[in-house]
Amino acid sequence: MATPHIQAEKGEIASIVLLPGDPLRAKFIAENFLEDAKLYNSVRNTFGYTGTYKGVEISVQATGMGMPSMSIYANELMRDYGVKTLIRVGTTGSIREEVKVRDIVISQAASTDSNIIRTTFGDGIFYAPISDFGLLRKSVELAEEEGLTYHVGNTFGEDRFYNDEMNKDKLREYNLLCLEMEIPALYMLAAKYNCRALGILTVSDHLITGEQTSSDERQEGFGKMVELALETAIQAS
Ligand SMILES: O=P(O)(O)O[C@H]1O[C@H](CO)[C@@H](O)[C@H]1O
Numbered sequence: 001m002a003t004p005h006i007q008a009e010k011g012e013i014a015s016i017v018l019l020p021g022d023p024l025r026a027k028f029i030a031e032n033f034l035e036d037a038k039l040y041n042s043v044r045n046t047f048g049y050t051g052t053y054k055g056v057e058i059s060v061q062a063t064g065m066g067m068p069s070m071s072i073y074a075n076e077l078m079r080d081y082g083v084k085t086l087i088r089v090g091t092t093g094s095i096r097e098e099v100k101v102r103d104i105v106i107s108q109a110a111s112t113d114s115n116i117i118r119t120t121f122g123d124g125i126f127y128a129p130i131s132d133f134g135l136l137r138k139s140v141e142l143a144e145e146e147g148l149t150y151h152v153g154n155t156f157g158e159d160r161f162y163n164d165e166m167n168k169d170k171l172r173e174y175n176l177l178c179l180e181m182e183i184p185a186l187y188m189l190a191a192k193y194n195c196r197a198l199g200i201l202t203v204s205d206h207l208i209t210g211e212q213t214s215s216d217e218r219q220e221g222f223g224k225m226v227e228l229a230l231e232t233a234i235q236a237s
């Protein structure tokens with residue numbers, strides 16, 4: 001079998017999948033965190049690998065950038081390949097003083113300016129995409145045990161990376177933590193397919209201080225987030 005965007009045979013993708021946006025981050029995770037990782041997808045260079053972590057079969061699939069791209073991979077993974085647990089491992093821009101570059105953000109819920117809510121539910125319904133509580137609870141427990149600097153709360157999935165028009169002060173006032181571009185679609189589709197999803201992010205840049213990480217660090221430097229995602233995936237009940 002194959003889908004329009006994934007060339008794997010049935011059974012080649014694990015029921016647990018980590019989802020970075022960047023295909024080279026997927027490759028890095030497969031090569032450095034999984035054992036015996038095998039490439040199952042290179043359609044559009046959106047790499048997907050399956051290997052094992054502490055004896056548990058886990059896949060890592062790049063999703064590309066933005067909710068249209070995330071929706072393609074999330075739909076095909078859950079609907080066609082039977083994936084049940086999905087953890088996004090992404091980068092994010094902080095909009096709060098206390099959420100600092102290289103901190104971890106665990107996305108409890110994901111607000112958005114995307115039309116995916118309206119085009120799914122119609123006018124007048126403002127659906128709230130939320131994480132799976134079991135994954136959320138386990139990830140927070142593990143972050144605490146590991147002594148990580150982490151934040152838990154409402155993240156914002158924006159439709160545009162470059163958006164001078166968006167009122168970030170208003171988002172901050174209502175306790176939004178940071179900006180990224182995929183989690184609302186992931187949470188909404190996981191609910192549709194009765195699957196579990198969580199977004200774990202590393203702050204790659206700061207919209208108040210202007211501090212940034214390099215593209216190499218975004219690709220390879222966020223090991224604590226990856227370990228937290230892997231441990232959450234295998235330990236969550
Ligand atoms: O690093 P990834 O996982 O791609 O995530 C963030 O980085 C991209 C923008 O640079 C968007 O996809 C955003 O969500």
Ligand SMILES: O=c1cc[nH]c(=O)[nH]1
Nearest residue numbers: 091092093179180181
């Ligand atoms: O989507 C993103 C990711 C990182 N930084 C941002 O400002 N936005």
